[in-house]
Amino acid sequence: MKLLSWSLVPVVMACSAVVYAANIDNVGADREALVARGNYLVSIMDCTGCHTAGALRGAPDPQRFLAGSDIGFGTPQAIVYPPNLTPDVDTGLGRWSDAEVVAAITSGQRPDGRMLSPVMPWPSYARLSSDDARAVVAYLRTIPAVSFAAPTPVMAGSDITFPYMTLAMPASK
Numbered sequence: 001m002k003l004l005s006w007s008l009v010p011v012v013m014a015c016s017a018v019v020y021a022a023n024i025d026n027v028g029a030d031r032e033a034l035v036a037r038g039n040y041l042v043s044i045m046d047c048t049g050c051h052t053a054g055a056l057r058g059a060p061d062p063q064r065f066l067a068g069s070d071i072g073f074g075t076p077q078a079i080v081y082p083p084n085l086t087p088d089v090d091t092g093l094g095r096w097s098d099a100e101v102v103a104a105i106t107s108g109q110r111p112d113g114r115m116l117s118p119v120m121p122w123p124s125y126a127r128l129s130s131d132d133a134r135a136v137v138a139y140l141r142t143i144p145a146v147s148f149a150a151p152t153p154v155m156a157g158s159d160i161t162f163p164y165m166t167l168a169m170p171a172s173k
């Protein structure tokens with residue numbers, strides 16, 4: 001009996017190695033599925049329409065995919081520029097935790113406490129399920145890091161050096 005149990009050790013070890021490898025494969029496959037879902041969501045939620053340089057001129061620059069826009073949106077309070085969403089550590093989301101990115105997207109709250117302008121459609125994105133929010137962040141972690149610091153918000157009425165878009169009402173005669 002003793003002989004038998006010792007002889008089973010290699011079998012048990014081999015089986016657990018197989019189970020362990022299968023688990024790693026599952027984690028890899030789950031991660032891949034999450035990133036693919038995030039890729040799909042990011043494209044249909046049109047993050048690039050604002051966050052990729054050139055998109056607001058109708059010519060998004062693929063080398064600067066989601067790396068922030070140098071054209072802002074003029075609102076009555078401030079001119080806001082879509083920031084860099086790539087994993088770049090200094091100018092993008094590289095230092096933000098996943099929870100911080102999710103909070104910005106779904107509740108407009110930046111890690112420094114400032115609320116994002118609703119030009120960033122976070123009031124609509126507030127309805128994202130937590131799995132989908134996780135998928136969006138997982139995908140953002142995989143895009144190439146690009147160094148670009150988008151202009152910080154400028155209070156309305158201040159001197160502005162970067163272009164921005166605003167609504168102009170037709171002047172009455």
Ligand code: HEC
Binds near residue numbers: 050051083153
């Ligand atoms: C209609 C334009 C628009 C779309 C579409 C848009 N954003 Fe934004 N986003 C902005 C603007 C403008 C800001 C900055 C607002 C401010 O500074 O108050 C912003 C800010 C952010 C921030 C905060 C970053 C920082 O450094 O403060 C994150 C994160 C973000 N957006 C992610 C996304 C994601 C992910 C998507 C797609 C799911 C998306 N945005 C779609 C315009 C947009």
